[in-house]
Amino acid sequence: MSLERPKPRVAVYICHCGKNIADVIDMDEITEYAKHIPNVALAKNYKFMCSNAGQDLIAEDLKSGKVDRVVVAACSPLMHEETYRRVLRENNFNEFFFEQANIREHASWVNLRDHKGAMEIAKDHVKMAVAKVSNDRPLIRQKVEVTQEALIVGAGITGMFATLDLANKYKVHLVERTPTIGGHMAQLDKTFPTMDCSACITTPKMVEVGRHPNINLLTYSEIENVDLNVGNFEVQVRKKSRRINHLICTGCGACGEVCPITVPNEFDYNMGYRRAAYVPFPQAIPAQYTIDIKNCIECKLCVDACEVNAIDFNQEDEIIDLKVGSIIIATGNDIFDPSKLYRYGYQKYKNVLIAIEMERLLSSTGPTLGKVIKPSDHKTPKRIGFLQCVGSRDFHEGTHKYCSRVCCMYAIKQARQFKEKYPDSEVFIFYIDMRTFGKGYEEFYEIAAREYGINFIRGRIGEVFENNDGSLIIRGSDTLLAEKYEIEVDMLILSTAIEARKDADEVSRFFGVQFSEDGFFMEAHPKLKPVDSLSPGIFIAGTCQAPRDIPDAVAQAKAAASSADNFMFSGEVEIEPYYSMVQPEICSGCRSCIPLCPYDAISFDETTNTADINAIKCKGCGVCVASCPSNAIIQNHFTRNQILSEVRALKPWENYIKEN
Amino acid sequence: MPQDQKLLKYSSEYSDELSLDDELKKIRSCIQCGMCSAVCPSGSFTALVTRKIMRKALAGDHSVLSGPEIWYCSTCFNCYERCPRTIPVTNVILRLRNMAVREGYLPDNLKSVIKNLANTGHAVPLGGPDSKWAKLRELHKLKKVPPTVHSFPEALDELFTLLDKIKFNARIPYR
Ligand SMILES: Cc1cc2nc3c(=O)[nH]c(=O)nc-3n(C[C@H](O)[C@H](O)[C@H](O)COP(=O)(O)OP(=O)(O)OC[C@H]3O[C@@H](n4cnc5c(N)ncnc54)[C@H](O)[C@@H]3O)c2cc1C
Ligand code: SF4
Numbered sequence: 001m002s003l004e005r006p007k008p009r010v011a012v013y014i015c016h017c018g019k020n021i022a023d024v025i026d027m028d029e030i031t032e033y034a035k036h037i038p039n040v041a042l043a044k045n046y047k048f049m050c051s052n053a054g055q056d057l058i059a060e061d062l063k064s065g066k067v068d069r070v071v072v073a074a075c076s077p078l079m080h081e082e083t084y085r086r087v088l089r090e091n092n093f094n095e096f097f098f099e100q101a102n103i104r105e106h107a108s109w110v111n112l113r114d115h116k117g118a119m120e121i122a123k124d125h126v127k128m129a130v131a132k133v134s135n136d137r138p139l140i141r142q143k144v145e146v147t148q149e150a151l152i153v154g155a156g157i158t159g160m161f162a163t164l165d166l167a168n169k170y171k172v173h174l175v176e177r178t179p180t181i182g183g184h185m186a187q188l189d190k191t192f193p194t195m196d197c198s199a200c201i202t203t204p205k206m207v208e209v210g211r212h213p214n215i216n217l218l219t220y221s222e223i224e225n226v227d228l229n230v231g232n233f234e235v236q237v238r239k240k241s242r243r244i245n246h247l248i249c250t251g252c253g254a255c256g257e258v259c260p261i262t263v264p265n266e267f268d269y270n271m272g273y274r275r276a277a278y279v280p281f282p283q284a285i286p287a288q289y290t291i292d293i294k295n296c297i298e299c300k301l302c303v304d305a306c307e308v309n310a311i312d313f314n315q316e317d318e319i320i321d322l323k324v325g326s327i328i329i330a331t332g333n334d335i336f337d338p339s340k341l342y343r344y345g346y347q348k349y350k351n352v353l354i355a356i357e358m359e360r361l362l363s364s365t366g367p368t369l370g371k372v373i374k375p376s377d378h379k380t381p382k383r384i385g386f387l388q389c390v391g392s393r394d395f396h397e398g399t400h401k402y403c404s405r406v407c408c409m410y411a412i413k414q415a416r417q418f419k420e421k422y423p424d425s426e427v428f429i430f431y432i433d434m435r436t437f438g439k440g441y442e443e444f445y446e447i448a449a450r451e452y453g454i455n456f457i458r459g460r461i462g463e464v465f466e467n468n469d470g471s472l473i474i475r476g477s478d479t480l481l482a483e484k485y486e487i488e489v490d491m492l493i494l495s496t497a498i499e500a501r502k503d504a505d506e507v508s509r510f511f512g513v514q515f516s517e518d519g520f521f522m523e524a525h526p527k528l529k530p531v532d533s534l535s536p537g538i539f540i541a542g543t544c545q546a547p548r549d550i551p552d553a554v555a556q557a558k559a560a561a562s563s564a565d566n567f568m569f570s571g572e573v574e575i576e577p578y579y580s581m582v583q584p585e586i587c588s589g590c591r592s593c594i595p596l597c598p599y600d601a602i603s604f605d606e607t608t609n610t611a612d613i614n615a616i617k618c619k620g621c622g623v624c625v626a627s628c629p630s631n632a633i634i635q636n637h638f639t640r641n642q643i644l645s646e647v648r649a650l651k652p653w654e655n656y657i658k659e660n
Numbered sequence: 661m662p663q664d665q666k667l668l669k670y671s672s673e674y675s676d677e678l679s680l681d682d683e684l685k686k687i688r689s690c691i692q693c694g695m696c697s698a699v700c701p702s703g704s705f706t707a708l709v710t711r712k713i714m715r716k717a718l719a720g721d722h723s724v725l726s727g728p729e730i731w732y733c734s735t736c737f738n739c740y741e742r743c744p745r746t747i748p749v750t751n752v753i754l755r756l757r758n759m760a761v762r763e764g765y766l767p768d769n770l771k772s773v774i775k776n777l778a779n780t781g782h783a784v785p786l787g788g789p790d791s792k793w794a795k796l797r798e799l800h801k802l803k804k805v806p807p808t809v810h811s812f813p814e815a816l817d818e819l820f821t822l823l824d825k826i827k828f829n830a831r832i833p834y835r
């Protein structure tokens with residue numbers, strides 16, 4: 001018996017991708033070319049390789065015994081790698097004897113007018129894929145047991161819905177940073193396009209979350225540390241001291257009444273006040289009180305006032321250890337601060353507000369009990385304006401290029417609410433485009449114009465000036481008439497952008513999730529994996545991923561819950577075998593790889609004096625491989641030999657080396 | 661910015677008046693798509709841009725009444741049929757004409773038509789028993805002078821009474 005490895009017999013399939021590839025790259029020429037690459041046993045082309053018929057083509061050749069490795073030259077492996085691997089699996093071949101050459105994105109699409117160039121690139125890709133597959137090794141996916149509990153971070157409408165959906169099957173830990181759940185939605189008065197009262201739909205859900213036997217609600221809590229063992233994430237949560245024992249507190253409010261300290265209430269965007277012993281708003285969940293340590297002067301008047309002796313000034317932060325199988329991140333969004341756009345006068349002119357402040361003024365539970373007043377004189381304004389796209393659709397540093405999606409609709413909503421309260425008022429909305437894309441949204445907009453008589457003026461305001469009496473002069477250009485105008489209003493509301501949380505990079509570090517260019521968390525695929533992160537078992541939903549409204553946030557919450565369920569329900573999960581391994585006999589023990597690993601997967605074995613990689617935590621990013629000065633780290637499926645074989649397949653590169 | 665520079669002042673005066681009529685009220689939902697102007701035959705030859713008329717009426721821009729454009733509409737109803745928001749564009753223009761006349765705006769050539777009507781009872785009068793119209797009538801075996809105000813000048817008094825009742829002379833002086 002020969003000890004030599006049998007020569008690989010590679011099948012190459014070139015996909016037309018309809019006309020996407022075939023219109024640019026001559027199928028017969030490239031097929032003929034492929035047949036002459038070393039190790040290639042056969043080469044074919046077909047209209048749609050991903051179709052059933054295309055897959056059957058591969059299966060038949062594998063069954064015939066003529067080939068044992070497969071290359072498909074088609075679209076991106078992100079799209080169909082899994083499809084073709086399955087064909088190998090189903091025909092009892094190791095699925096890692098497969099390579100996909102992307103000749104659509106890399107060759108045909110980018111060279112629509114240069115067919116010759118496209119052909120050259122496509123040939124190189126095919127050649128490289130054949131070289132790589134010839135050097136591939138069989139790999140086996142490990143299975144690990146999954147803890148059947150979930151963690152949800154952030155208890156806005158998204159986090160609450162994801163939690164409720166999962167809690168029917170699993171134990172769910174819901175961690176919320178503030179003293180109450182509810183998020184931004186709890187601050188809204190009414191919601192577009194149905195105009196149902198926000199509290200009426202949020203509070204019952206909040207109560208349900210608070211009472212559900214399967215939900216471990218951890219409010220006023222922060223993530224302290226995360227160990228990213230796929231399927232068995234170990235999470236430390238810091239439950240901050242509230243100085244009040246929640247097992248005893250009845251939420252009677254006696255402490256808040258005697259508390260002498262009054263501070264602006266964050267929940268009302270600092271327009272109302274609260275005590276140092278407080279609940280953010282009457283319907284808060286949990287309903288028990290919190291003493292805000294930052295502002296408390298320790299007079300301890302509350303201690304005497306509390307009839308059930310719930311106040312405990314010695315209460316300490318508590319660290320809670322959780323082990324969960326999947327995680328959903330639903331940390332929501334921040335709101336753009338327009339004070340840097342000085343021309344609009346926010347925080348300079350008294351009667352310039354931002355929309356979320358207007359939301360609190362319109363709210364019947366807000367600081368004015370629903371009466372809209374001007375900050376300058378506490379009188380109701382007669383003419384108000386809304387300025388759209390503040391901080392959105394702006395390419396300046398510090399603002400955002402994207403459209404925030406919700407501000408057109410919430411401005412129309414607030415304008416309608418204002419008109420309902422004050423029918424004799426005049427309302428102007430200054431917009432660039434009205435974007436009313438959702439179900440029932442265009443109708444909502446049309447009625448605002450026709451029945452409410454709201455004036456829509458196209459064009460971005462250039463400048464705002466303040467009169468002595470606090471009223472404002474707005475200067476702009478009506479872009480539909482190409483005429484300049486000046487309008488005097490009593491109050492101006494800025495429809496400010498939805499932006500990523502300021503501490504998003506901390507959350508991203510804890511959970512190993514990535515950012516998109518706009519600062520929001522990045523989904524694994526914009527179309528096909530909208531709520532998956534790039535880390536298995538970790539999902540993202542709601543406005544932490546991109547600006548969106550409540551219907552879309554809830555849809556994502558449910559999608560993420562079902563994905564987390566899918567991930568956990570079988571009790572075990574397969575790990576991609578791409579992980580890296582340290583060869584202890586080569587490792588010099590320099591430890592340089594350890595701090596570089598973004599997933600904290602490398603530890604140091606003191607007994608052998610070498611680095612050691614945890615295969616379950618490793619995501620196969622390759623950073624350590626490239627960094628190791630001793631070349632001691634191998635990454636499965638991307639070994640030095642495998643990668644160099646691809647490079648060597650490119651002749652011009654060799655020439656380049658020789659020449660230089 | 662110099663004080664004399666022309667600045668648009670928004671007013672809902674015109675749109676409020678139009679909105680008294682449920683159909684004309686739809687003008688408020690105009691999205692400025694421009695379809696009405698795209699199909700307006702008169703707009704191909706004149707300065708009539710129906711989209712702009714709608715916008716000016718909504719903004720309360722006085723020039724919509726004082727300018728000549730609304731009078732270029734031939735009332736073909738092409739725009740009326742196509743507007744995606746089902747705004748009765750032609751009817752809006754007709755109402756704007758009413759409003760313009762009320763404020764005393766009417767192009768000179770139309771003023772002479774009014775004068776004809778007031779003074780002869782005909783927008784296009786016969787022009788005397790020897791005019792070319794009279795001869796044409798004769799050719800077709802009709803009475804040279806038709807049995808209208810031309811034959812019964814005393815009926816003009818009734819027309820005057822009507823015009824006085826609606827104070828027409830004050831708007832468009834015809835006497
Ligand atoms: C002025 C305004 C009006 C709006 N009106 C409407 C409307 O009428 N209709 C509509 O459909 N949409 C409306 N929206 C959009 C709506 O507010 C959002 O779609 C929705 O609130 C998003 O919910 P969320 O749960 O994803 O995020 P959030 O509501 O932001 O909730 C995130 C939660 O996570 C918590 N959190 C954040 N970071 C952490 C952390 N590190 N650890 C623990 N917890 C954390 C936060 O405290 C918060 O409770 C409006 C938005 C604005 C700004
Ligand atoms: S701490 Fe005591 S006084 Fe304060 S709300 Fe709770 S029960 Fe009431």
Ligand code: SF4
Binds near residue numbers: 402405406407408433
């Ligand atoms: S939703 Fe409207 S206001 Fe908001 S950024 Fe987009 S276009 Fe501007």
Ligand code: SF4
Binds near residue numbers: 601
């Ligand atoms: S490849 Fe190396 S650096 Fe990357 S995740 Fe794995 S152990 Fe960490």
Ligand code: SF4
Binds near residue numbers: 696714744745746
């Ligand atoms: S077609 Fe209708 S909606 Fe479009 S500009 Fe004309 S009137 Fe406005």
